[in-house]
Amino acid sequence: xxxxxxxxxxxxxGYILIFPGFLFCFLIGMLLCGIDRKLVARMQKRVGPPxxxxxxxxxxxxxxxxxxxxxxxxxxxxxxxxxxxxxLVVIQMFIPIFSFSAFSGMADIIVILYLLLIPALSAIMGxxxxxxxxxxxxxxxxxxxxxxxxxxxxxxxxxxxxxxxDALGVGLCFSLSDIxxxxxxxxxxxxxxxxxxxxxxxxxxxxxxxxxxxxDAAEAETELCEGMLAEYSGAPLGVxxxxxxxxxxxxxxxxxxxxxxGLGTGIVILDAIIMVVIxxxxxxxxxxxxxAITARLKIEQIFKYYWTVVSGLALISLVLAWYGx
Amino acid sequence: MFKKLIADSTAKSPWLFHINAGxxxxxxxxxxxxxxxxxxxxxxxxxxxxxPRQADIVVxxxxxxxxxxxxxxxxxxxxxxxxxxxxxxxxxxxxxxxxGSYSIAGPLSKYVHVDVAVAGCAPKPEAVIDGLAxxxxxLKEKREKM
Numbered sequence: 336x337x338x339x340x341x342x343x344x345x346x347x348x349g350y351i352l353i354f355p356g357f358l359f360c361f362l363i364g365m366l367l368c369g370i371d372r373k374l375v376a377r378m379q380k381r382v383g384p385p386x387x388x389x390x391x392x393x394x395x396x397x398x399x400x401x402x403x404x405x406x407x408x409x410x411x412x413x414x415x416x417x418x419x420x421x422x423l424v425v426i427q428m429f430i431p432i433f434s435f436s437a438f439s440g441m442a443d444i445i446v447i448l449y450l451l452l453i454p455a456l457s458a459i460m461g462x463x464x465x466x467x468x469x470x471x472x473x474x475x476x477x478x479x480x481x482x483x484x485x486x487x488x489x490x491x492x493x494x495x496x497x498x499x500x501d502a503l504g505v506g507l508c509f510s511l512s513d514i515x516x517x518x519x520x521x522x523x524x525x526x527x528x529x530x531x532x533x534x535x536x537x538x539x540x541x542x543x544x545x546x547x548x549x550x551d552a553a554e555a556e557t558e559l560c561e562g563m564l565a566e567y568s569g570a571p572l573g574v575x576x577x578x579x580x581x582x583x584x585x586x587x588x589x590x591x592x593x594x595x596x597g598l599g600t601g602i603v604i605l606d607a608i609i610m611v612v613i614x615x616x617x618x619x620x621x622x623x624x625x626x627a628i629t630a631r632l633k634i635e636q637i638f639k640y641y642w643t644v645v646s647g648l649a650l651i652s653l654v655l656a657w658y659g660x
Numbered sequence: 661m662f663k664k665l666i667a668d669s670t671a672k673s674p675w676l677f678h679i680n681a682g683x684x685x686x687x688x689x690x691x692x693x694x695x696x697x698x699x700x701x702x703x704x705x706x707x708x709x710x711x712p713r714q715a716d717i718v719v720x721x722x723x724x725x726x727x728x729x730x731x732x733x734x735x736x737x738x739x740x741x742x743x744x745x746x747x748x749x750x751x752x753x754x755x756x757x758x759x760g761s762y763s764i765a766g767p768l769s770k771y772v773h774v775d776v777a778v779a780g781c782a783p784k785p786e787a788v789i790d791g792l793a794x795x796x797x798x799l800k801e802k803r804e805k806m
Contacts, residue, residue: 372702380698382703391673391705395716398803400740402713469711556710568713568740 339624350437355428363611364580365389371583371623378627389580396573404566408464415461416567416574419454423581426450430592431515431587433599433606439512444492447511447589451488451544454578455481461571462563473562476634477546477553483641484543490649491533491540495593496655498530511592518596525594529660533652534594538646541586541621543637545579548626553633583622587614663804670716670742671800673705674792675738677715681732681768686782687749694792696778699785706792712738717795719720723751723758724766736772742802744795746776748788752775 340477350356369386376383385391394474403409428437440446459477462470493507499517508514514524524530543550554562566573591613598613599606632640680688694701695708709715712735724732736745745768750756752768768774775798778791 376700376702379697381697381700383700384702384705388673388705391669394666394669395673398670398806399742402738402740415800556708560710561714564714565711566713572714 351424355371355430355432355437357424359607360424360427360581360584361577362616364577364582364584365393366387367583367587367614368580371626373617374619374623375627378623388470389576393573393577396576397570399569401571404465404467406466407566411460411464412566413571415457415464416479416571416578418457420574420581422450422453422457423578423585426585427581427588429511430588431511431596432567432588432592432603432610433596434515434519434601435603435606436512436515439510442509443511444496444509448489448492451585452481452485454582458563460576461567462565465566467566469560469565470563473553473555473559477563479634479638480543480546480550480553483638484540487536487572487641487645487649488510488540488544490646490653492593493525494530494533494649494652494656497653498524498527501656501659515592515596515599519599521597523595523597529652529655530594531652532648532655534590534599534647536645536652537590537593538621539648540641541583541617543589543641544586545582545622547583547622549629549632550637551631552637554630555631583618584614587617587621590617662777664805667800667803670803671706674716674744675709675714676717676719676792677709677712677735678719678721679732679735680801681720681728681752681766682725683720683749683751687721687751690788691748691771691784694785694788699789701789701792704789704793706797712736713740714786715739715743716799717744717792719746719748719792720752720768723755723761723764724771724799725763726765726767727763727766729765729771732768733771742799742806744775744797744799744802745772746778746791747774748778748791749783750779750781753779756781760765 352358368389372388375382376642377438379467403412429443429447455477459474462474496507496509500506502517503513525534546554556566564572567575588610591610595613598609678691693699718736718739720732747753747768750757752766755764755766758764776791776795778787780787
């Protein structure tokens with residue numbers, strides 16, 4: 336009795352610290368970030384930094400002095416980046432790797448939707464705690480970006496939930512493990528005609544949610560001195576950079592779980608490798624390519640883009656799903 | 661082992677902050693050319709940051725006028741340790757053609773310790789990359805002493 340409880344506890348500790356949890360996120364997220372930087376450099380005809388560059392950046396920042404501004408709220412300033420990181424690691428445990436999922440529940444999608452807000456919100460709180468005017472402008476822009484991305488994201492998730500829910504006869508299916516099981520039997524959702532606009536919309540949401548190039552008005556280093564990160568230095572800045580890298584993994588693996596679920600083999604390690612490879616391809620298409628060919632958008636252009644083009648695509652999918660096509 | 665990892669990483673990931681202390685803009689343009697595809701300093705890990713708080717190397721251009729001196733010193737004091745100060749061009753080193761002018765407070769080495777000085781008007785991008793690479797080694801030594 337006690338040994339089974341202990342073994343269960345040990346297993347969950349392993350989940351949290353090693354496999355779908357912290358260590359896996361750290362290594363793969365940093366790798367995605369490094370591949371992104373290398374690809375952008377190659378697209379601009381540069382040699383580019385080594386693929387391990389984000390690791391060097393992270394360990395360097397761990398060894399730097401941390402300056403806390405005199406007028407800042409010390410506790411919020413230091414705790415905010417850790418909250419964001421913790422939320423992202425928790426999301427990663429809810430996202431199934433094809434048939435394997437560490438935690439699963441009735442309404443994973445709703446939980447993920449809320450948890451995806453926490454990194455941005457904690458960054459806003461940390462920025463507000465510094466009292467810097469650059470951070471002030473940055474956080475007001477970040478709020479607009481959150482609002483812009485949230486509407487198409489919710490509609491995409493609703494469309495998927497309705498499609499799978501209709502097939503299973505439960506109305507709306509908000510459980511990611513059920514969605515994965517449905518796709519294992521019936522093939523990936525992206526092969527359904529009604530889901531293609533939703534998949535496109537989700538791919539457009541990825542760079543906005545991660546705050547990557549054309550949508551990085553909140554961290555515009557040329558005009559806002561890094562915006563929300565203006566006063567951060569040393570280890571807290573390193574944690575922010577790590578969160579940004581993990582967010583790339585979170586969103587691309589969420590795409591795999593929602594639209595490409597049927598590709599698993601049943602062996603966990605092989606599945607994880609397949610998922611990472613697809614994540615790399617998605618990063619190359621959605622983040623690196625877009626970064627290399629566009630200039631930074633103004634904040635009202637970001638808002639307009641997400642609420643017309645991307646939301647329109649998601650709405651088409653939602654309407655089609657609602658009529659059972 | 662962890663300390664060695666951090667010291668090695670410090671040498672491989674230097675982030676630059678650029679201060680214009682009354683420069684004629686010649687050196688500033690040459691500094692930007694260092695990160696273009698032709699010279700691509702990013703392959704050594706160099707990156708321009710927008711805020712002194714995130715910088716490792718401070719690049720100062722211009723003869724340090726009386727107007728800019730307090731701002732230059734304040735910006736440099738905001739850079740967390742370990743940090744390196746690199747002067748670019750002849751102006752912050754000697755005053756160059758502005759030497760003796762009533763409005764010049766330089767050279768910079770009168771006020772702060774300068775680690776690397778790259779001479780020239782303006783220095784070639786190769787010379788700038790050489791100076792910055794030297795600065796990364798000084799950064800690593802400073803980190804090891806911490």
